[in-house]
Amino acid sequence: MSSFILGLDVGTTSVKAVLLEADSRSVAASRSIPTAAEISDDSGIQAKEQDTGRIISAVNRCVSQLPADQLQRVSSVGLSGQMHGLLFWKEKGGCDWSNGDFFTAEDTSQLITWQDGRCSCDFLSSLPEPRSHLSVATGFGCATIFWYTKHRPEFLEAFTVAGTIQDYVVSMLCGLEACVMTPQNAASWGFFNTETNQWNEDILKAAGFPVRLLPRCVPSGGPAGRTCSAWHGVPAGTPVAAALGDFQCSVYSCRSAPTDAVLNISTSAQLTFSMPADFTPPDSPQPESSISYFPYFDSSYLAVAASLNGGNALATFVETLTTWMRELGVEPTDSCLYEKLISCALKQETSDLRVSPTLLGERHAPLCLGQVTNISASNLSLGHVFRALCRGVLANISSMMPAERLQRAGVRRIVGSGSALARNEALRQEVEKAFPLQVVYGQDADSAAGVAMVLCDRL
Ligand SMILES: Nc1ncnc2c1ncn2[C@@H]1O[C@H](COP(=O)(O)OP(=O)(O)O)[C@@H](O)[C@H]1O
Numbered sequence: 340m341s342s343f344i345l346g347l348d349v350g351t352t353s354v355k356a357v358l359l360e361a362d363s364r365s366v367a368a369s370r371s372i373p374t375a376a377e378i379s380d381d382s383g384i385q386a387k388e389q390d391t392g393r394i395i396s397a398v399n400r401c402v403s404q405l406p407a408d409q410l411q412r413v414s415s416v417g418l419s420g421q422m423h424g425l426l427f428w429k430e431k432g433g434c435d436w437s438n439g440d441f442f443t444a445e446d447t448s449q450l451i452t453w454q455d456g457r458c459s460c461d462f463l464s465s466l467p468e469p470r471s472h473l474s475v476a477t478g479f480g481c482a483t484i485f486w487y488t489k490h491r492p493e494f495l496e497a498f499t500v501a502g503t504i505q506d507y508v509v510s511m512l513c514g515l516e517a518c519v520m521t522p523q524n525a526a527s528w529g530f531f532n533t534e535t536n537q538w539n540e541d542i543l544k545a546a547g548f549p550v551r552l553l554p555r556c557v558p559s560g561g562p563a564g565r566t567c568s569a570w571h572g573v574p575a576g577t578p579v580a581a582a583l584g585d586f587q588c589s590v591y592s593c594r595s596a597p598t599d600a601v602l603n604i605s606t607s608a609q610l611t612f613s614m615p616a617d618f619t620p621p622d623s624p625q626p627e628s629s630i631s632y633f634p635y636f637d638s639s640y641l642a643v644a645a646s647l648n649g650g651n652a653l654a655t656f657v658e659t660l661t662t663w664m665r666e667l668g669v670e671p672t673d674s675c676l677y678e679k680l681i682s683c684a685l686k687q688e689t690s691d692l693r694v695s696p697t698l699l700g701e702r703h704a705p706l707c708l709g710q711v712t713n714i715s716a717s718n719l720s721l722g723h724v725f726r727a728l729c730r731g732v733l734a735n736i737s738s739m740m741p742a743e744r745l746q747r748a749g750v751r752r753i754v755g756s757g758s759a760l761a762r763n764e765a766l767r768q769e770v771e772k773a774f775p776l777q778v779v780y781g782q783d784a785d786s787a788a789g790v791a792m793v794l795c796d797r798l
């Protein structure tokens with residue numbers, strides 16, 4: 340009887356779980372569940388946090404819906420998830436397994452996500468220069484810890500361990516006391532040198548950073564431990580890999596040739612291609628560049644335009660419409676609104692309305708917020724607005740990584756991935772218009788499938 344690899348992706352909007360049949364390397368079952376974990380910010384510090392308990396409850400529900408007979412034959416477990424963010428917990432704590440074959444979150448902080456805006460430009464410029472080619476932006480784990488050190492040091496005293504949400508799940512599954520982290524996630528926190536795979540511990544220490552909170556670095560694709568208890572039928576003692584980054588896993592799941600670029604649009608958006616094997620990143624950070632170089636596997640790098648404004652720009656429009664409609668006495672569902680908006684945009688093939696949907700700014704241009712221009716009386720229908728919004732998401736990411744840059748790197752086609760693309764034909768049309776390259780689409784639940792494929796190939 341064949342065995343299965345369980346791949347999980349803890350995204351910003353939803354959790355996805357995939358069972359990959361090990362022999363055929365094909366997806367046998369998959370599920371996706373919205374986390375609905377967003378915490379509304381009334382702090383006035385531009386915080387963006389998610390409720391850890393709700394995320395873990397979505398992880399549990401998602402896994403429990405997979406076929407029970409296949410879960411019993413899981414031979415390894417892998418996680419990917421939203422990068423840059425972090426939560427805190429206590430060693431020998433962080434969860435409760437007493438309710439049966441699943442754990443619930445206990446005594447953890449909330450997850451401070453990659454969308455967090457509490458670190459202003461002034462605050463960031465007060466931090467030391469990292470010894471890394473990656474600059475530090477708001478929402479990066481180390482910047483957030485620096486913020487707590489300066490503004491709420493007593494908050495940090497309550498915790499002994501920190502990690503991304505995917506690292507946390509790995510730690511709880513394996514009953515680890517310390518957090519282990521791969522270079523893919525460590526790089527996303529900042530103050531991490533990807534050539535030596537070490538934290539800038541001396542720089543951090545000298546600046547008063549609590550280095551006790553830095554996770555231990557282990558190789559991407561390597562093991563973290565074994566499940567400490569049976570989990571929704573997955574046997575106790577099953578190997579668990581150290582968690583990976585979601586964008587690296589989405590690339591792994593759908594890139595079939597080195598000349599493929601991958602465009603993933605989920606809550607955020609990333610357009611990425613592989614750098615040659617002998618590439619070494621620059622010596623120092625380049626904060627004004629819209630392209631950064633993130634570690635992939637085996638000392639290789641991906642060049643990526645990582646946009647903070649992807650599917651979330653569309654989701655914000657849907658939320659805004661919902662609020663307006665409620666005020667007008669109508670209670671629409673999100674799925675109904677998406678369906679209608681996409682259908683209106685498909686009927687409106689082009690629009691002269693211009694939407695620049697950079698609601699969160701971008702890391703290389705944090706103050707460049709959204710704009711709507713060229714408004715006339717004839718381009719205000721829902722079809723015009725949603726078409727222009729979809730086009731704006733693509734115009735923004737293609738300005739960060741222009742088609743000529745892809746072509747110069749030898750890219751021949753773009754593989755589209757992520758559920759914002761999979762579920763939105765108007766957005767797919769705009770991808771095809773924005774890039775003069777062949778565009779093909781990967782499967783759904785890409786990062787969850789990708790992390791399972793990594794384990795199948797490497798663990
Ligand atoms: N019913 C829907 N139809 C089309 N697109 C949707 C729908 N619901 C959500 N989306 C899009 O999908 C995005 C979230 O994608 P998802 O893959 O769940 O994100 P993540 O991987 O970041 O958790 C949203 O930001 C939104 O743009």
Ligand SMILES: O=C(CO)[C@@H](O)[C@H](O)[C@H](O)[C@H](O)COP(=O)(O)O
Binds near residue numbers: 349420646
């Ligand atoms: O910002 C980067 C990389 O720098 C993103 O690529 C990275 O994938 C982050 O995890 C995302 O921002 C969150 O992913 P998602 O939930 O939007 O899929």
